[in-house]
Amino acid sequence: xxxxxxxxxxxxxxxxxxxxxxxxxxxxxxxxxxxxxxxxxxxxxxxxxxxxxxxxxxxxxxxxxxxxxxxxxxxxxxxxxxxxxxxxxxxxxxxxxxxxxxxxxxxxxxxxxxxxxxxxxxxxxxxxxxxxxxxxxxxxxxxxxxxxxxxxxxxxxxxxxxxxxxxxxxxxxxxxxxxxxxxxxxxxxxxxxxxxxxxxxxxxxxxxxxxxxxxxxxxxxx
Numbered sequence: 249x250x251x252x253x254x255x256x257x258x259x260x261x262x263x264x265x266x267x268x269x270x271x272x273x274x275x276x277x278x279x280x281x282x283x284x285x286x287x288x289x290x291x292x293x294x295x296x297x298x299x300x301x302x303x304x305x306x307x308x309x310x311x312x313x314x315x316x317x318x319x320x321x322x323x324x325x326x327x328x329x330x331x332x333x334x335x336x337x338x339x340x341x342x343x344x345x346x347x348x349x350x351x352x353x354x355x356x357x358x359x360x361x362x363x364x365x366x367x368x369x370x371x372x373x374x375x376x377x378x379x380x381x382x383x384x385x386x387x388x389x390x391x392x393x394x395x396x397x398x399x400x401x402x403x404x405x406x407x408x409x410x411x412x413x414x415x416x417x418x419x420x421x422x423x424x425x426x427x428x429x430x431x432x433x434x435x436x437x438x439x440x441x442x443x444x445x446x447x448x449x450x451x452x453x454x455x456x457x458x459x460x461x462x463x464x465x466x467x468x469x470x
Contacts, residue, residue, distance in 0.1 A: 251275035253335060254343045255355055256367065257282040259294035261345030263440065264367045264423060266302035268343060270439035278306035280331070280355070285313040301443055312351075321406040324351050328410060332358035343367050343423060347376035350392050350407075357412040365433060368424035377427055387416045 252275055254265040262281065269277040281299060283292040299307060310331075312323035328351065339361040344352045347366055356364055366373060366381070380388055393400065423433035 252277045252341050252343060253339045253359060253361070254279040254367070255352055256280075256295070256345045257349070258345060258369055259291065259298055261367050261369050262295045262298040264345070264369075264435060265343060266298055267435055267437050267440050268423060268433070269302040269304065270443070273303055276305045277303060278308075279304050280308050280310050282310045283313075301440065321402060325406050328354045328358050331355050335359045341365060345369050346372070347380065347388065348372060348391060353387060354407065354410040357410060357415050360412070360415065364418060364420045366420050366422045368422065368426065368435065373422070373424065374426060377422060381420055381422065386418060386420045387411070
């Protein structure tokens with residue numbers, strides 16, 4: 249049995265996955281990563297480069313991006329069915345990166361592991377923790393019931409059977425640098441720092457130093 253399966257679609261999710269794969273180096277770790285395609289090439293480049301730092305038994309790309317919405321649904325369904333055939337019953341823990349992503353929920357249900365862990369992806373994860381997970385809500389039904397009547401009908405038809413009612417209420421733990429408490433995997437990026445292992449550079453006046461973090465929309469724009 250593969251111990252851990254990581255499912256990611258952003259550079260920060262990939263970084264968290266790499267850190268945990270190095271932390272769990274004595275276990276078997278696999279990763280599925282979804283790229284965004286031509287519209288976010290720098291984002292995709294970051295994901296690939298970051299994942300190359302990890303230790304993976306299997307590293308596999310998922311793709312169902314298309315401008316044709318109906319075709320995208322079909323490609324998503326095909327991808328989830330492929331994940332089910334390859335991994336169902338073979339994974340102990342699924343680490344997934346986006347609580348707001350319907351396809352990621354479908355993927356984790358398809359795998360049916362013994363444990364679910366949400367990877368920290370910044371403010372969106374903190375919001376998911378505060379609004380849902382900390383209240384015992386592990387599948388955001390309300391997020392996926394929006395849209396036109398036609399959209400909801402197409403979703404029901406295409407994704408029929410993917411919401412596993414037996415797993416919807418199973419507890420989700422979290423891997424985070426910012427959330428503390430029981431059921432939390434603390435991530436300090438110590439393993440990634442060991443890999444970098446470059447000489448430290450100090451500025452002349454550290455007492456006035458400031459560090460700013462900009463989200464992906466700004467970092468991708470330079």
